[in-house]
Amino acid sequence: MNARLHSRDRVLTRCGLEDDQVVIEEARRLVENLPMKILVIEDEVRLAEYLRKGLSESGYVVDLAHDGIDGLHLAVEGTYDLIVLDVMLPGRDGFEVLAELRRQRRTPVLMLTARDAVEDKVKGLTGGADDYLVKPFSFSELSARVQALLRRGGGDREGQLPTSLRLADLEVDLARRKATRAGKRLELTPKEFNLLVLLLRRRGEVLSRTVMAEQVWDINFDSDTNVVEVAVRRLRAKLDEPFEFKLIHTVRGMGYVMEERQE
Numbered sequence: 001m002n003a004r005l006h007s008r009d010r011v012l013t014r015c016g017l018e019d020d021q022v023v024i025e026e027a028r029r030l031v032e033n034l035p036m037k038i039l040v041i042e043d044e045v046r047l048a049e050y051l052r053k054g055l056s057e058s059g060y061v062v063d064l065a066h067d068g069i070d071g072l073h074l075a076v077e078g079t080y081d082l083i084v085l086d087v088m089l090p091g092r093d094g095f096e097v098l099a100e101l102r103r104q105r106r107t108p109v110l111m112l113t114a115r116d117a118v119e120d121k122v123k124g125l126t127g128g129a130d131d132y133l134v135k136p137f138s139f140s141e142l143s144a145r146v147q148a149l150l151r152r153g154g155g156d157r158e159g160q161l162p163t164s165l166r167l168a169d170l171e172v173d174l175a176r177r178k179a180t181r182a183g184k185r186l187e188l189t190p191k192e193f194n195l196l197v198l199l200l201r202r203r204g205e206v207l208s209r210t211v212m213a214e215q216v217w218d219i220n221f222d223s224d225t226n227v228v229e230v231a232v233r234r235l236r237a238k239l240d241e242p243f244e245f246k247l248i249h250t251v252r253g254m255g256y257v258m259e260e261r262q263e
């Protein structure tokens with residue numbers, strides 16, 4: 001029981017963060033548990049929405065900016081694992097945004113342009129872009145570049161994260177986004193996978209629905225935590241119900257905890 005209460009103390013919400021060293025350490029840990037976050041700076045609204053939809057379905061959290069000024073502001077003030085940056089933008093163009101960003105941040109940048117000009121490519125890469133994609137491109141091309149850049153790392157998250165996680169007979173391969181229990185593949189949606197990784201990284205710790213909603217869905221409202229309950233139910237149906245013992249446990253009035261229990 002004491003262990004349970006101790007766990008509760010460690011449940012954090014973003015609004016509860018204070019500016020002192022211990023809490024900064026906790027906040028860093030919290031950030032490392034977040035799904036990968038991508039900023040898309042693209043003025044063609046339809047293309048931007050298309051990228052947001054595709055990347056969200058792949059399990060990333062996506063923010064959009066439609067001009068260079070807003071884009072630069074978000075890029076500098078926010079915490080992103082990757083930035084997709086269009087060259088031709090109103091306000092400030094992609095090269096200006098990149099130059100300004102590189103004075104402050106090493107966030108990986110994938111540049112997009114409609115112009116198939118060699119000088120643009122050279123200009124982008126010497127200006128600090130990490131990769132380059134010429135429009136029009138297919139979503140699978142973009143997705144492959146994004147994954148390659150994220151694997152290379154170097155973003156704001158930096159810390160070396162493990163590539164696989166285990167608990168009892170559960171094994172999760174983070175790089176391949178694959179989960180198995182007792183050697184059996186679990187067919188999970190991207191959200192279910194992220195939810196599983198969050199619970200697993202913070203095993204033994206009771207996570208409130210609010211924290212889960214924030215970290216997996218980027219939702220900040222208590223009223224939307226029903227989403228969490230539905231997703232946990234679906235995850236349990238795949239992860240726990242077909243197997244002998246359960247790994248996800250409900251802690252009444254508090255949330256959920258993932259751990260191996262002697263039953």
Ligand code: CA
Binds near residue numbers: 042044088089
């Ligand atoms: Ca453009």
